[in-house]
Amino acid sequence: MSDTTPTVQFLSAEGELAPTESAGEYSSYLDRLTDDDLRQFYRQMAIVRRFDQEGTNLQRQGQMGLWVPSHGQEGAQVGSAFAAKPQDHIFPSYREHAVGLIRGIDMLAVVELLRGNTHGGWDPTDPTNGNFHGYTLVIGSHALHATGYAMGLQRDGVVGTGDDDVDAAVLCYFGDGATSQGDVSEAFVFSASSQTPNVFFLQNNHWAISVPVTVQSRTPLYLRSRGFGIPSVQIDGNDVLASYAVSAKHLDDARSGKGPQFIEALTYRIGAHTSSDDPTKYHDLEQHNFWVSRDPIIRFEKYLRSLGEGDTFFDEVRIEAEDFAADIRHRTLALTPPAPATMFDNVYSEPHPVMQEQKLWLERYEAMFEEEQA
Amino acid sequence: MSSIETSAPAARPAARVEELPMAKALNAGLRQALADDPKVLLMGEDIGPLGGVFRVTEGLQAEFGKDRVVDTPLAESGIIGTAIGLAMAGYRPVCEIQFDGFIFPGFDQITSQLAKLTNRSGGAFSMPVVVRVPYGGHIGAVEHHQESPEAYFAHTAGLRLVSPSTPNDAYWMIQEAIASNDPVMFFEPKSRYWPKGLVDFAGTAAPLHASRVVRTGTDVTLLAHGAMVSVLMQAAEIAAEEGVSAEVIDLRSLSPVDYGPIIDSVSKTGRLVVAQEAPGFASVGSEIAATVGERAFYSLQAPVLRVSGFDTPFPPAKLETLFLPDADRVMEAVDRAMAY
Numbered sequence: 001m002s003d004t005t006p007t008v009q010f011l012s013a014e015g016e017l018a019p020t021e022s023a024g025e026y027s028s029y030l031d032r033l034t035d036d037d038l039r040q041f042y043r044q045m046a047i048v049r050r051f052d053q054e055g056t057n058l059q060r061q062g063q064m065g066l067w068v069p070s071h072g073q074e075g076a077q078v079g080s081a082f083a084a085k086p087q088d089h090i091f092p093s094y095r096e097h098a099v100g101l102i103r104g105i106d107m108l109a110v111v112e113l114l115r116g117n118t119h120g121g122w123d124p125t126d127p128t129n130g131n132f133h134g135y136t137l138v139i140g141s142h143a144l145h146a147t148g149y150a151m152g153l154q155r156d157g158v159v160g161t162g163d164d165d166v167d168a169a170v171l172c173y174f175g176d177g178a179t180s181q182g183d184v185s186e187a188f189v190f191s192a193s194s195q196t197p198n199v200f201f202l203q204n205n206h207w208a209i210s211v212p213v214t215v216q217s218r219t220p221l222y223l224r225s226r227g228f229g230i231p232s233v234q235i236d237g238n239d240v241l242a243s244y245a246v247s248a249k250h251l252d253d254a255r256s257g258k259g260p261q262f263i264e265a266l267t268y269r270i271g272a273h274t275s276s277d278d279p280t281k282y283h284d285l286e287q288h289n290f291w292v293s294r295d296p297i298i299r300f301e302k303y304l305r306s307l308g309e310g311d312t313f314f315d316e317v318r319i320e321a322e323d324f325a326a327d328i329r330h331r332t333l334a335l336t337p338p339a340p341a342t343m344f345d346n347v348y349s350e351p352h353p354v355m356q357e358q359k360l361w362l363e364r365y366e367a368m369f370e371e372e373q374a
Numbered sequence: 375m376s377s378i379e380t381s382a383p384a385a386r387p388a389a390r391v392e393e394l395p396m397a398k399a400l401n402a403g404l405r406q407a408l409a410d411d412p413k414v415l416l417m418g419e420d421i422g423p424l425g426g427v428f429r430v431t432e433g434l435q436a437e438f439g440k441d442r443v444v445d446t447p448l449a450e451s452g453i454i455g456t457a458i459g460l461a462m463a464g465y466r467p468v469c470e471i472q473f474d475g476f477i478f479p480g481f482d483q484i485t486s487q488l489a490k491l492t493n494r495s496g497g498a499f500s501m502p503v504v505v506r507v508p509y510g511g512h513i514g515a516v517e518h519h520q521e522s523p524e525a526y527f528a529h530t531a532g533l534r535l536v537s538p539s540t541p542n543d544a545y546w547m548i549q550e551a552i553a554s555n556d557p558v559m560f561f562e563p564k565s566r567y568w569p570k571g572l573v574d575f576a577g578t579a580a581p582l583h584a585s586r587v588v589r590t591g592t593d594v595t596l597l598a599h600g601a602m603v604s605v606l607m608q609a610a611e612i613a614a615e616e617g618v619s620a621e622v623i624d625l626r627s628l629s630p631v632d633y634g635p636i637i638d639s640v641s642k643t644g645r646l647v648v649a650q651e652a653p654g655f656a657s658v659g660s661e662i663a664a665t666v667g668e669r670a671f672y673s674l675q676a677p678v679l680r681v682s683g684f685d686t687p688f689p690p691a692k693l694e695t696l697f698l699p700d701a702d703r704v705m706e707a708v709d710r711a712m713a714y
Binding site for chain 1: 459531
């Protein structure tokens with residue numbers, strides 16, 4: 001397994017504060033965290049874990065064509081998402097439900113996307129959506145969009161001004177499979193060339209559907225960016241504190257004009273790639289059990305309990321997570337299909353004769369059946 | 375009549391007409407667009423100090439700086455993909471693809487991302503990106519440098535495709551393409567980069583997506599875009615000598631197609647020959663032939679005929695004059711159409 005290389009870790013698998021040597025330079029970033037922040041870390045991880053379970057249930061009950069689980073990757077996602085500032089932009093792949101939740105997305109939008117009601121689901125330009133961009137299903141394509149966006153921030157003059165409320169970065173998530181895509185390598189080339197404020201956050205969950213990461217790379221993936229001139233670090237992605245501290249530092253570096261950064265978070269997809277997948281055909285049980293024992297939520301609960309957090313808090317979070325899932329369920333069951341004519345909307349930004357003609361044709365065609373029934 | 379109105383750039387005050395080759399007309403159009411809107415950026419390979427391999431961007435980096443005229447790394451997917459991100463951030467990138475056959479590394483970003491992001495985002499993002507593609511043969515170049523790939527893009531919803539045939543159109547259409555809030559594939563007929571034509575800097579732009587009758591006639595309609603329009607004009611001269619009056623239409627916009635002038639013309643002449651450098655199978659010419667058949671069936675005196683490149687790879691340059699339709703090939707089709 002590729003996690004034998006030195007990684008940044010603050011919490012041991014047993015939830016004890018035991019920073020590795022490589023964690024030293026990141027320790028000061030933990031000083032920014034209040035006790036309430038720590039409770040928020042746990043709360044968001046637990047809510048998304050429950051949301052994810054509800055998504056799986058709803059898919060199995062026919063409410064969605066597909067579900068994309070995030071189970072097991074909550075630590076990597078929640079820590080990094082909390083490290084981002086409001087003015088930062090986030091380019092997810094399609095499994096970053098926790099990041100979306102923290103940035104303000106209504107999680108029902110993810111359901112609508114995977115149900116087949118939309119191709120997108122939320123408006124990234126709506127300020128309430130926290131600059132959280134759309135999911136991109138072509139693996140790795142969005143790494144270039146994130147790079148281009150960061151080139152735009154440079155031209156806007158909001159990088160390296162020294163004003164903490166102005167300087168912005170672009171945080172881009174992708175997985176181990178994506179590192180084999182040319183677009184990710186091209187994103188490294190363009191971001192290094194322009195010294196853009198990008199932080200590329202790789203969640204190495206060890207599997208690209210059924211193909212192990214060893215097929216993607218013979219070297220640890222955090223080394224990949226260094227040949228492009230992009231500094232990198234490998235972290236224990238199931239340690240939410242490591243994810244937070246390392247992301248905070250590298251986002252700071254990116255915002256301050258130090259150019260692109262690369263983080264490899266070692267984590268594991270506990271469940272299937274999607275609801276269409278069957279991991280029993282390829283999963284290694286020993287590896288699976290190893291990672292289950294490193295669960296980010298259980299580990300962090302142990303840590304919080306060691307700090308004195310009691311049952312009351314954990315019970316409250318459990319109830320909140322149940323309520324969250326129930327709300328998603330109720331609203332999912334109330335969803336209606338999109339109106340047929342919306343197919344022709346927003347294909348272009350400006351009026352287009354073919355869209356107008358075909359929209360009209362479909363309306364007349366549908367009306368013929370209504371007349372027959374009448 | 376054009377099917378769509380596009381906001382045209384304001385007419386320039388000075389009454390100024392100049393004879394320029396298309397490459398310099400495009401240069402002037404790009405300069406004007408850069409001057410008009412600080413959000414306009416040019417991106418591409420070798421477009422900076424070199425001015426592009428066809429010198430279309432000559433002098434623009436010196437005038438507008440490296441942040442606005444960007445020499446990119448050599449990667450077409452990277453060029454289009456970062457242009458998409460810049461468009462999301464409010465910029466209006468104009469990407470230069472060095473040669474037609476080099477567009478395919480960027481094909482995925484163009485078709486799966488650029489073309490679909492407005493739709494995917496529910497209209498949240500416009501994609502005001504122009505992709506300039508020097509295309510077509512007649513320059514005696516090596517493989518991948520003489521192709522006509524427009525049909526691949528015409529098949530993709532979300533893209534607009536245009537191709538100027540004259541320096542004047544090139545000057546105006548590039549500015550209209552940049553002003554469009556939709557992605558525009560801007561196909562530049564590279565064999566027409568050098569012949570000069572009058573550019574009316576004080577004129578007004580025809581709508582970007584309007585097709586246009588460039589020679590009137592009564593017996594047969596000839597239709598093409600880009601470099602092939604000048605071939606049709608030669609053919610029309612030959613036809614006139616043979617007593618056949620040919621009307622010539624410059625398509626200008628490949629997607630959407632402005633069918634108004636085409637149907638009007640075919641209603642009058644009853645015959646249509648569509649010419650293109652591209653291979654004919656599943657081509658823009660095929661689509662137009664099928665649509666005219668549907669819409670003008672009772673006006674047609676002959677089947678719509680296509681004159682295309684062969685359905686082979688673009689051949690080695692020593693064979694290109696056989697591959698590319700010339701006036702004689704067009705006349706062969708005109709003769710067949712007239713024989714019905």
